Amino acid sequence: MLNVEVNDRTIAAKPGETILEVSRRAGFQIPTLCHLEGLSPTGACRICVVEVENAAGLLPACSYPVQDGMKIKTHSAKAVEARRTIVQLLLSNHPDDCLYCSRSGNCDLQQLARDLNVDRRLYRGARSSYPLDVSGAALVRDPGKCILCGKCVRVCEEIQTVAAIDFLHRGSKAVIGTAFDRGLNTSSCVNCGQCVIACPTGALSERSNVQDVLSALADPTKTVVVQHAPAVSVTLAEEFGAKPGRDLDGEMVAALRLMGFARVFDTSFAADLTIMEEASELAHRVATGGTLPMLTSCSPGWIKFVETFYPEFIPNLSTCKSPQQMMGAVIKSFWAERNGLDPRNIVSVSIMPCTAKKFERSRAEMAHDFVPDVDYVLTTREAAQLIRTAGIDILGLQPESADTPFGERSGAGKIFGASGGVMEAAVRTANFLLTGSELSELDIQPLRGLHGAKELRARIGDLEVSAAVVSGLGNARALLDAVKAGQKQLHFIEVMTCPGGCINGGGQPFHTDPMALKARMRALYSIDRSESLRTSHANLSVKRLYDEFLGRPLGERSHHLLHTHYQQRDVLI
Amino acid sequence: MTMSEEVRLEPILAEFPDAARDALIPILQRVQEAEGYLSEVAIARIGRHLNLPASKVFGVATFYNQFRFLPKGKYHVMICRGTACHVKGSVKLLDVLTRTLKVRPGQTSRDGLFSLEVVACMGACGLAPAMSVNGEVYAKMTPKRIEKVVAECRAKEQA
């Protein structure tokens, strides 16, 4: 143990800990821009410099290890002045666009400028002349607002192993771009939005559909319906200043109704439907010697990842559409028919924790007769924006429940929002389908938690099932490579594109609180625990949908509406 | 029959077996030498050889001025931006070239006729400001003379 002094307070530290870590523990916040939790520091921005007694110059807190007896001043006049100069330099070529910027009020650069009393432009540099990249179905890139911190590049390469973007050119021409500097839409980008979450500025954002949804709501010829994904209700509150982990399910339903959505459906219902199809598909593959391991297909970033980097695994992907798209398909078929509506006059909106869902909805396979099953996808952040535009005080609303026939859901459908949740839901139902009885313990602990790779060996009926759960595409890549090398014999693999699952999706509220993810995850599992309906196969609304319309899992109608196919992608990788 | 670029690249890559990332620049240089530029096919293939993503290979290549990503034009124009030429007003000449050729440095005109390259020094400081077309050096250039040289090339094509 070492003893370190931070702003005159003595604190014990482990060797190897950085100044940043120790100072945080002592209760002092040092600003960072290029630092990424869990990845090795690059020391690119130097905004984190602190003064250390007897050191030659200021030291970067994010990368500098503490030493015994070190005396650190995190906010000495010299350190603060150095930070101020850095921000002033960063702003020298920045477009002063805060009024029109989606990150305003939530931007690390803006916050730093304010905290450091930057009140005028001190240096004037040439603005970048790189144009906006609006080619992507999900994301917009604005190189003019980029401060070249490199976080997006590292997240994309090191966490997701996609490496769609990198530093191009050098000096004053340096910019983040794709291979051959083309639009994101032609790159290997899988639209996960993890770079957006990492970006400290408005240089990366989702392609917003808030105005489109407002226009649809104002159009009397349209019936506008909405679905919300399992992981949205447990994060939305953060956008309104509440603590992470508060569930706003009922309040959100009430708010959406107030705004004029004709129906509010719960995507967790479609998650239950997905489980019925997917568990049946798995049982079918096992029984008929089909391609194994079967890979889950609810995370659209992961789908594009397989199509791009591992096309040889396309036959392993479950043919089940994602819950969003299953819901979209039954809204514009069954529900439209029941209500005598022309699918063309229905505007189907979904609220998702995810940016890749915007891409998913635009896939050609996700439409019937050129009518898309889902018209607009809003991220959790955009949904909050919509609620603000409507002037609704969501935290003060009386909770309401979602609409029939797609409003009932099980706890199993709800935990889809956390990595491991799909697998847990599937095991609960597979066990019932194969043995006819319920698991004595529905909580499956080995599948829970935030670690990126989990495994489960379970006996279901006569079957010894081996399953794996991974989140973050780097972990998925490692697992696929192991399967390819014959090192892993598995039946079923759940993959979520984003580390930790949808609770950490690219469309979720920006969070600075490292405990936020845990709180979001806990919220999902406690909802499940408090639910009397905890298995997908016991969802009576799902049963009714099969009885009245779909027939049976994997039946002809299901095949037509709830299943899909994939294609190899020919992009530069 | 012309060999596909993929096939042409193989012997070059074979010169660098088990290469690691530090071989990237030499490989890029060899490929450009052989092909005249770095194509998409080449960038992707080199990336696979070194186990590097295409964005990284492209990013590194753009860091250095020596690499180009489009085939050279029929007339490859180089303009010197060395100190001597700079003193004698090569900024203006570059501007004139960009406008008359309608290409920016590193690019090739759509009709494939002209490509423009900026070089740090052509080693012809006595002739400053200097430019060259397909290796032939033109000394003491002025905007007028540039226009004349370009017009001559165009005339040759029309004939």
Ligand code: SF4
């Ligand atoms: S990125 Fe931040 S500082 Fe720049 S315009 Fe947007 S809000 Fe303002």
Ligand code: SF4
């Ligand atoms: S969205 Fe994901 S895949 Fe695309 S650039 Fe960002 S991190 Fe990479």
Ligand code: SF4
């Ligand atoms: S786009 Fe954002 S994350 Fe990427 S380098 Fe620029 S500022 Fe940093």
Ligand code: FES
């Ligand atoms: S946060 Fe420490 S150098 Fe950028």
